[in-house]
Amino acid sequence: MDRNRSRHGQWFYFVLGSLLLVQLLSGCDYARMKDDEAIQTYADSMPAMPGQSVPVEGGTEQLQQTDPKTLENPLAPTPETVQLGAEKYGYYCQQCHGPTGKGNGTVGQSFAPLPTSLQSPYVQQQSDGEIFYRTSFGYKRHPPMAYTVAALDRWAIVIFIRSLHPPDRG
Numbered sequence: 001m002d003r004n005r006s007r008h009g010q011w012f013y014f015v016l017g018s019l020l021l022v023q024l025l026s027g028c029d030y031a032r033m034k035d036d037e038a039i040q041t042y043a044d045s046m047p048a049m050p051g052q053s054v055p056v057e058g059g060t061e062q063l064q065q066t067d068p069k070t071l072e073n074p075l076a077p078t079p080e081t082v083q084l085g086a087e088k089y090g091y092y093c094q095q096c097h098g099p100t101g102k103g104n105g106t107v108g109q110s111f112a113p114l115p116t117s118l119q120s121p122y123v124q125q126q127s128d129g130e131i132f133y134r135t136s137f138g139y140k141r142h143p144p145m146a147y148t149v150a151a152l153d154r155w156a157i158v159i160f161i162r163s164l165h166p167p168d169r170g
């Protein structure tokens with residue numbers, strides 16, 4: 001009687017142990033994120049572009065390949081574009097270059113060298129394209145801003161910078 005009970009007990013533990021082992025070895029049955037439909041979608045290759053495809057408008061990378069001296073401002077200097085440039089300058093440049101472009105913005109004071117004066121002949125003698133290009137893609141210690149500020153806004157800012165030039169300076 002006692003022997004029988006202990007044999008039952010052994011079987012019970014044997015079966016329980018085997019089940020646990022199987023469970024452990026097979027691991028959990030959760031799907032992995034990498035196999036998820038949402039991620040697998042991106043494993044598909046991009047649809048092929050028709051041959052001879054060309055971009056309709058030049059992207060930023062194409063702009064970067066262009067000689068800055070050949071870039072022309074698509075905006076004309078008018079009170080509206082100066083106003084637009086002033087507004088965008090206030091968002092993106094003023095903190096370093098200061099309200100009138102003298103290079104005395106609060107954030108700019110921790111830069112070495114200090115932000116260049118945008119009223120200076122050094123900047124004003126550059127073409128619109130050069131100012132645009134240097135601001136867009138960075139120059140010396142200047143951060144590239146092509147991916148922060150829209151292209152037309154950058155051109156409008158150049159027009160605003162021109163408007164800062166005091167007429168008494170050659």
Ligand code: HEC
Nearest residue numbers: 092093096111113114115116131134135139140141142157
């Ligand atoms: C984070 C601070 C900062 C911001 C924001 C900033 N600048 Fe500058 N800028 C500088 C510094 C610093 C220099 C001097 C860099 C050097 O000479 O190494 C400079 C230099 C320049 C120059 C002179 C480049 C040359 O020919 O040597 C121009 C032009 C200019 N900035 C335009 C802009 C315009 C336009 C914006 C806004 C779209 C802008 N910057 C935003 C810090 C800034």
